[in-house]
Amino acid sequence: MTARDPMLALQRLLQPGVAVGPSRLEGDWTFLETFANAVAHPDELSESGNWLPAQVPGTVAGALRAANRWDDTAPPPLHRHDYWYRLQFSGSGGRLLRFNGLATIAEVWLNGVQVLTTRHMFVAHQVEVQLEGPDNVLHICFRALHPWLRGQRSPVRWKPRMIVPPTLRAVRTTLLGHMPGWCPPVHAVGPWRDIELLDPVGTEPTRGVRAELSSRLDGKDGIVSLRLHIAGLTPAHGAFAVTGPDHAIWHGELQRVAPNMLAGEVRVPAVQRWWPHTHGEPALYGIEASLGGNVVSCGNVGFRTIAADRDGGAFALRINGERVFCRGACVSTHDLPGLADTDEAVARWL
Missing domain, CATH: 2.60.40.10 (Immunoglobulins)
Structure with a gap:
């Protein structure tokens, strides 16, 4: 995630927001690869297509790896196709669907009705829905990113030399997989964070x-x-x-x-x-x-307090008025295909 002003990003430290009372939407998720923009509505999906099991939260790369269709030495490009995720689940009445992270150009369909579109990998989205009884079908379509970027006409004023393609600045997604020489070209696609189904407000006042x-x-x-x-x-x-x-x-x-x-x-x-x-x-x-x-x-x-100290043309930070030395850091992941960075896994890695 990037910010135009690094000082603004630092000011946001220690100001967390917390979601309370989640219930993960679980079940037998599957996904299907289609050509970019070839399918406009879930009704057009083929039941006889090559649907594969998928883990949610997870990524397309993680699901392909679990199906023995992934090669770490030659990762396939994942931004050229659409990927449709599907889940059948039970429930009726009013509910809240919360998507904590969808990478990246995504459309959400519930029982054939589109309820959400997003192009921000890092933002959580919540929608009120009506479930139709014991059989509900949730579809999430992750649209091919590269064709979408080619359709963006906004000029690139400052072209990032390290990022491929430079037009990636038009969408909020990870730069991992788009920096040749820094990390392998593993593209982040899929519901990489939890999807939650919340009970109606009133049954538990702290939910939602x-x-x-x-x-x-x-x-x-x-x-x-x-x-x-x-x-x-x-x-x-x-x-x-x-x-x-x-x-x-x-x-x-x-x-x-x-x-x-x-x-x-x-x-x-x-x-x-x-x-x-x-x-x-x-x-x-x-x-x-x-x-x-x-x-x-x-x-x-x-x-x-935090302030920039530019005395003598240098740059330093002052915390509570005291000048401090800040060492740089590079944020990466120990599991590039799956983006499964649990606290326990990262602790073992470090």
Whole structure:
């Protein structure tokens, strides 16, 4: 993921958002390769086609590897064809479908009706749907990226020399697999993050809730801002608490500010600042919200200032006014075909 301003990207650190109460949509997923844009609607798919088992979350490359149709020494190009994923599942009534990551030009169809289109690999999407009884069919079509990019007419003002093709800047997707000499040309295609089916709001008040946190300093005090995005009918008010590293607690109120949003702020006096481990303690404050007697864990925030120091024409960062040395890092994956970077797998890898 990229940002035009690296300082803005750094400012977003320690401001997590947390989805609460997910239920993974599981079953016997299959997928089918078709020519680019040859199939416009799921009804046109061939039942006698070469449907292969697929793991979700997962990728086309991972599924081909599981089917012994993958060669690490010569990865096949995956951006020239469309890939249709299919799942049959039971359920009826109103539900929420949440797609936490679809790579990358994707269309979602439920029971023959298109309910979502996206061209952003890193953004989660949630749609309200009506299930039609015991037999529902979900299709996800991942359109061929290269033909789509050729159709984009926006000029490339700054052509990235390392990225192939340069027009990749027109879509939000990973650069892994598109940097010759850096990593193999393994293309990320497929539902690489969880797909969740959420119960109707009201059966469990904490389901379908997403917390958005931010923090800032006001002199020696800290300000915590919380916004709760709630799928369905939102209560008129709620409450939240901020717990410090020394277990002190401060309370605040949440008020409805939009049809599906509660928001509020809490002032924390004389906060402990967050420091890099080389300069002090990474002090964090825990946030919990209360909705109708149900507690929602919203994550943690820290308080620090960050500024660029360009004295003498050089570039450095100051954290809480102190100049610090930041070492560069390259983010990759230990499983390029599957993108299956669980915490446990990465810990073993490191």
